[in-house]
Amino acid sequence: MILPQGFRSAGLACGIKEKKTTFDLSLFVSDVPCAGAGVFTKNQVCGAPVKVSRERVPGDSLRAVVINSGNANACTGERGIEDAKWMTGLVADGLAVAAEDVLVCSTGIIGRFLPRTPIEAGIPAAIEQLGADSEAFLNAARGMMTTDTVPKQAMRVVNVGGQEIRVSGVAKGAAMIAPNMATMLSVIMTDAPLDAAQTDQMLRHAVDRSFNCVSVEGHTSTSDTVFLLANGASGAEALSEAELGQLQTALDEVAMELGQAIIRDAEGADHFVTIEVSGAAERADAMEIARTIANDALVKTAIAGSDPNWGRIVSATGRTSVKLNERDIVLHINGTLIYTEGRPAEYNEQAISDGIQQNRDVLIQIQLPFGEETVVFWTSDLTQEYVRLNSEYTT
Amino acid sequence: MILPQGFRSAGLACGIKEKKTTFDLSLFVSDVPCAGAGVFTKNQVCGAPVKVSRERVPGDSLRAVVINSGNANACTGERGIEDAKWMTGLVADGLAVAAEDVLVCSTGIIGRFLPRTPIEAGIPAAIEQLGADSEAFLNAARGMMTTDTVPKQAMRVVNVGGQEIRVSGVAKGAAMIAPNMATMLSVIMTDAPLDAAQTDQMLRHAVDRSFNCVSVEGHTSTSDTVFLLANGASGAEALSEAELGQLQTALDEVAMELGQAIIRDAEGADHFVTIEVSGAAERADAMEIARTIANDALVKTAIAGSDPNWGRIVSATGRTSVKLNERDIVLHINGTLIYTEGRPAEYNEQAISDGIQQNRDVLIQIQLPFGEETVVFWTSDLTQEYVRLNSEYTT
Structure with a gap:
């Protein structure tokens, strides 16, 4: 499973979680500014990263998504907002981009302040390790896991006008035994040429047929987030209506596969x-x-x-x-x-x-x-x- | 625990249930025509008895409620409606009243036709056994039980203008292990002098603070029914506003006690x-x-x-x-x-x-x-x- 062109990722253990070898930090980076959109939990009690990221999408100059597991940074007040912004700032400094072009998610225990020390060391290390190969992609899928028993990735390739466009996504969620809630996170990337409005519209279409169609106990978490990033690095020209339709199908399929993977990973379930x-x-x-x-x-x-x-x-x-x-x-x-x-x-x-x-x-x-x-x-x-x-x- | 004045009841095993000694038929009778109201399941898939009884309340010449357990007479089509009406007709014949003044409930397995043979023998036997003592009241509470482990009764007495008014009720329901759904049935009787509109208004007030405030898994059954019957046999004069308030409180308390008893009887629950x-x-x-x-x-x-x-x-x-x-x-x-x-x-x-x-x-x-x-x-x-x-x- 590989990333679309022009994307790199990393995942590692920085020490947020008790067991110091368990991965707890993921980073996804586009080498060029990209269009992107997000869909967030409808729960009115929502994590600080949701509040921060929600302000930054849809956008057309996005550069990165940083995700930590082990701490949800939810029910943490003003300090939680500052911590979430600080995380995006660290990524921005390391990549020499603007903090406003970095999105953030956190998942894990709620009501505790984010531990800055491990993250402060972890983010530069993740930037150092960024890679475009399948291992880097898998590491990033692992860094966002909480009670998941398997990393979740999905990918489709669409051929349009002689160009290969990739849609690659990761997700976390194993709703049954979520520590506090069934937090579901997903990052889907494509090297198709889309503008911000297109990513927003296509992401909503896909989520409505995938993540919004899975449920374990009907409890939406404080932190649920799905992002779509499109950087155009495939080199494909602007897509026709029909080509956009093909891309939408690929995106829907990736999102459905990821949503189903969450249900299939539900520990304790037999069916x-x-x-x-x-x-x-x-x-x-x-x-x-x-x-x-x-x-x-x-x-x-x-x-x-x-x-x-x-x-x-x-x-x-x-x-x-x-x-x-x-x-x-x-x-x-x-x-x-x-x-x-x-x-x-x-x-x-x-x-x-x-x-x-x-x-x-x-x-x-x-x-x-x-x-x-x-x-x-x-x-x-x-x-x-x-x-x-x-x-x-x-x- | 006793019935209000002018009410009699009975309960017995007529053979609907597999185990022939388990009670499965209850009858509540007012010696004089009484006012009455009903509140029914909001489920659009509802049992035949709900459809039949719903047409007969609120009313001011009601005489009896007949209830069987072991068969819900739900998802049984036209024949189910005929069977439910036939049950009320049998009661009416035995009591020499009109079938339209008899209400009916059924609880138990759904999708099977009501077995007429045991009921045909059971109803005259129940009429024969009608009594006004505590044993007759308890028998009636038992005849409507399905997976309940205890019969559920509650009673309050209000003194108004030198007269004693009783409010006595029974309920069934043990939501956790309901065979198909968590069917909840209740009959509340009072010897207060009320008209049909008053019973309707007072019952809705009570249900809103009792049976509508209990839930085990949020699944409303096909057969949920609560009846209030008021026959005026206490001899009290028409009640003042303040006295109606006292009666409402008593009715609310009886309904709350019955609703809570259903939750407390939830098998498998620890809290x-x-x-x-x-x-x-x-x-x-x-x-x-x-x-x-x-x-x-x-x-x-x-x-x-x-x-x-x-x-x-x-x-x-x-x-x-x-x-x-x-x-x-x-x-x-x-x-x-x-x-x-x-x-x-x-x-x-x-x-x-x-x-x-x-x-x-x-x-x-x-x-x-x-x-x-x-x-x-x-x-x-x-x-x-x-x-x-x-x-x-x-x-």
Whole structure:
């Protein structure tokens, strides 16, 4: 997995985390000023880095993203804001760019001030180590991990007008056992030629179909952030409408792969659940139903128990604000018709249950008769192990 | 615990449930026509009895409520509606009243047709056994139980103008291990003289402060129903404004006691959690915050782990639609200041954690600076046992 042209990255252990060999700092740099956009948590209680970065995007002269793990710099007041700005200043000094062109994320424990000493040594070391090879990219994916068990990277290549354009991204998040919250961070880079408004629009499109379609327990963190940077270093000319469409597809796929990787890395989960809601009049309706099913503790425990419990799924659908009655819902689980015309269908319960038990992936499909809108959503099941992991963590 | 004047009840095992000695039928009868109201699930996928009863309240000539457990008669189409009406007809025939004056509830497995044979024999037997003593009242509380481990009754007496007015209620619900959903049913009776509009208004007031303030996993069932019946048999004259206020307080208390009993009966839960949100500008704001905290899996697992995890609570508050920032929130847990002015307070973590571990009751208080509205909400924690119980049940 490699970076797009004109990007370099680094990741290392600078000593923020207790175990001094665990990576806790990542840096992504564009060799030339680039366009970029960000999407942030909607939680009103948000970390200082969110407040600082939010002011700097969309932008067209961005140069770097610096990320530390081990401390979220959230609920830290004015001093937290100063610390976040100070981090971007350190990066800017080392790269000889403006601090306003550096973005910042922090993830980890909340309510504690950022430890400046390790970061003060770590940032110059990261600049020193910047590289364009796959190892440098992997190191950067590792520096942002908290409870993740695997680094998360994804990449697509699009060929337009004889030029190869790359879209490469990293993410962190393993929602089940997040120390305080399920913080999700992602940096996606491309060497396509885009302006700031284009990055903003394309990033929102991608996030709406990826990171906004994954949920473990429905709790948005104080620090969730996704960035898109585009530096034009591929050498491709300005893209046509059709080419932009190809690039959007690649970007959507990278974001989806990263979002799904977070759910797949959910420790304590036994099943990876895909929920497809089709036939809605509005996309928002399909989204509300998918999200309600995904966050329903009774649905999630049923799946953990390999139980094709149509009652819980149909009832979760009914308790949304989408106007419908029980005859409007057609439910398939793993491709088998389970519920239609207001009644359970004829099916082999044991076979469905065995199918859930024996496979990590489960597909729940809800068909409605109202329109053409479809949403695909991903979640995990709710197991005893999830509860054990989340109960045993203490601040 | 006794019924109000002029009410009789019965409960017995008629054979709907697999184990033939387990109670599964309850009957409540007023000796004279009475005023009554109902509050029903907002779930659009709702049981046939909800559809039938909803048409019959508020009313001023009601005579009886019949309830069966073991079968919810939900997702049963037209035949389900016929079955529910047929049940009320059987009661009406036995009591020589009109079927339209009989209300009906069913709770249990969904998607299966009601078994008519046991009910056909059970209803005349229940009519035969109707009694006004405490045993008859307890039997009726038992006949509506599903996964409840204890029958739930509550009673208050108000003295007005030299007359004693009783408010007596029963409820069922043990949300954690509900077979399909957390169905909650309650019947509250009073011998106060009220008209239909008064019962409707007073019931809504009480439900808003009781059953609407309890949640285990945020899933409203297909069958949730609360009825209030008032037959005037106390002999009290029409009540003054002040006397109506006294009666409302008694009714609120009965409903709160029943609602809390449902949370306390939540199998698999280790803690009974009271969430108090004060200082909100609107009651709806306080309610949204309380409900969001109550349904947050990360907050609930933290409590199961005896962890005073202010980060999860403050973040859950921030992800509501109530406009606020982290400096607006003051958090106490079990009376100790945990978070204020955007930062964690100084407190003894071990002492707080020990306090949670050693007591079943936990009090979470959120103070806001916006107004005078307060909501008190009750929930349980999220334990491994909850997941085990909900996973292992299969349809």
